[in-house]
Amino acid sequence: MIIIKTDKEIEKMRRAGEHLARLLDVVLPQIIKQGNNAEQVEEFVLQFIDEIGGTPTFKGYNGYPYATNVSVNEEVIHGFPTKDKIFKNGDIVSVDCGITLDGYIADSARTYYVGEISESEKKLINTTYEALLVGVEKAIIGNRIGDISNAIQKYVEDKGFSVIRDFVGHGVGRKLHEDPQVPNFGKEGKGPKLRKNMTLAIEPMVSMGDFNVQILEDGWTTITEDKSKAAHFEYTIVVTEEGPEILSGSPNLKP
Known part of the structure; x- marks a missing residue:
């Protein structure tokens, strides 16, 4: 069942999203440096979450042991933030995090890079972020989920990359994963119709190779099957009468 939020509920999600954007866009870039670790x-x-009076949404969710996913290079999502994961020159690092504040959740992800990376790797990161924005633009009243999905897929594939298909975006609110699912591939005009005050986590995951993935023995860490590098961006958004509002993004963010 798709849960339509009240204005008061959206305001709570907006506050959580503002904190999460500051964490991902201002704080973490200072930490994801060569020689530091996950x-x-x-x-x-x-x-950070303790200081704002929030709760780390991911920690304990379905048994997940951490507050963050820190995924490096061929790790697409759900990478464990461990001490032995030391950042080195040329790494692509994706961080996914959720904050619960006053009972409501914002969920967001960013991809960073360490030192120098190739032009094709920069294109991967930029394409993933741009695909997120392309998808968000389709989140308007009367459109359908498939319009978001198709826009993301077309943008990514036109740039020569692949969208991951085994994992998808989702509704979000009091729970981390609510209806509807928001795939990053699909057909225009398909899926649930978008309505005012629907809240979604849109999150393209993109590979330099193909879209097949495998889950490692820890039961969580998901890597590209062909070991190609991947990127991941995510925003929590709300559908409004004026168009989509990003709840967990910073103004003029550039990857």
Whole structure:
């Protein structure tokens, strides 16, 4: 069942999203540096969320043991933020995080890079972020979920990359994963119709190779099957009469 939020509920999600955007766009870029490690990201995030009076949404969710996903290179999503994951020159690092504040959730992800990366890798990151924006633009009243999905898929594939198909975006609110699912591939005009005050987490995951993935023995970390590098961006948004409003993004963000 798709849960339509009240204006008061959206305001709570907006506050959570503003904090999450500051964390991902201002705080973490200072930490994801050569020689630092993923455990430091986790520690900073836990401290940040505690200071704002929030709760780390991911920690304990379906048994997940951390507040963050820190996924490096061929890791697409759900990478563990461990001390032995040391950032080195040329790494592509995706961080996914959720904050629960006053009972409501914002969910968001960014991809960073360490030191120098190739032009094709920069294109991967830029394409993933741009695909997110293309998808968000389709989140207008009267459109359907498939319009978001198709726009993301077309944009990514036209740039020569692949959208991951085994994992999708989703509704979000009091729960981390609500209806509807928001795939990053599909046909225009298909799926649930978008209505005012629907809240969605739109999150393209994009690979330099093909879209097949595998889950490692830890039961969480998901990598590209062909070991190609991947990127991941995500915004929590709300559908409004004026168009989509991004609840977890910073103004003029550039990847």
